[in-house]
Amino acid sequence: MAKGLNIKKLQEAIKRDVVNEDVEMGVGNSNGTSLQGYFPDGTTYADLVKVFGEPTKNVSGHDKIDAEWVGLIDSETFTIYNYKTGKNYLGDEGQAVEDITDWHIGGRNKRVVDAVLDYFNSKKLGESIKSEVIMNEQKKEEEDPNKPATSLLKKIHKASDNETLEKILNQLEKDTVSGKINAEQDTRLKAAWDRRKKALEANPTAPETEVTPEEEKSIEESK
Numbered sequence: 001m002a003k004g005l006n007i008k009k010l011q012e013a014i015k016r017d018v019v020n021e022d023v024e025m026g027v028g029n030s031n032g033t034s035l036q037g038y039f040p041d042g043t044t045y046a047d048l049v050k051v052f053g054e055p056t057k058n059v060s061g062h063d064k065i066d067a068e069w070v071g072l073i074d075s076e077t078f079t080i081y082n083y084k085t086g087k088n089y090l091g092d093e094g095q096a097v098e099d100i101t102d103w104h105i106g107g108r109n110k111r112v113v114d115a116v117l118d119y120f121n122s123k124k125l126g127e128s129i130k131s132e133v134i135m136n137e138q139k140k141e142e143e144d145p146n147k148p149a150t151s152l153l154k155k156i157h158k159a160s161d162n163e164t165l166e167k168i169l170n171q172l173e174k175d176t177v178s179g180k181i182n183a184e185q186d187t188r189l190k191a192a193w194d195r196r197k198k199a200l201e202a203n204p205t206a207p208e209t210e211v212t213p214e215e216e217k218s219i220e221e222s223k
Contacts, residue, residue: 022072022073022074022075023071023072023073023119024071024072025052025053025056025069025070025071026056026070026071027070027071027072028070028071028072028077028078029077030057030070030077030079030106032108033077033078033079033106033107033108034106034107034108035083035104035105035106036105036106036107036109036110036112036113037104037105037110037113037117038102038103038104038105039080039103039104039105039117039120040117041101041102042101043101043103044098044100044101045067045097045098045099045100046098047120047124048069048080048103048120050123050124050127051119051120051123051124052069052071052080052120053069055067055068055069056068056069056070056071057069057070063088063089064083064084064088064089065081065082065083065086065088066082066085066086066087066088066089066094066097066100067081067082067086067097067100068080068081069081073112073115073116073119074115076107076108076109076111076112076115077107077108077112078105078106078107078112078115078116079104079105079106079107080103080104080105080106080116081103081104081106082097082100082102082103082104083102083104085100085102086100105117148175148180148181149175149180149181149185149189149219149220149222150211150216150219150220152168152171152172152175152181152189153189153192153211153215153216153219154211155168156168156189156192156193156196157192157196157208157209157210157211158208158209159196159200160200160206160208161200161204162197162200165193165196165197165200168193169190169193172186172189172190172193182222184222185219185222188218188219188222189219192215196209
């Protein structure tokens, strides 16, 4: 997703979450279920735990399975498990459960496979989108040289007492010394600080104010 958010995929993910929101883990009767399909190659134990939680069935001592999930999706029982790939079956030559990437989907019909995979993929896509949004926001903050100044301007407008104003002034002085805020921004921010201080002196319960587009533009254009 390096080229940005795929809106179509996001819409599909949201749609699938709505359709398959009725997922319950640790319930359902796995008796009579059998292999119906597989997760994509490379699906990890950590991927499954992130979406479905910890395995819901104790399989210690089982001779073929090392981890198993049992749940209901759209009122149908499904199971997730490895088979003959772990240490329970292969001993020391078997994979640790954290390293297994071959996972089976069990149920009583093939429909459950599509439902489970749709749910799994939509959840993974949602996490990926969230991570990308966070990284993009962090990158914007790092790349925006006016971020410290505009941030302080907004804090000044929202300050509700003198103690908060003093903390903002201290931060302003630190940012000016460190070079995060230039001399002209410092002058404009102190003017805004003085206006807010006078407003609170005149009315200690003065409401918060919003930064005007003109103020923000003047900060951004200060050099």
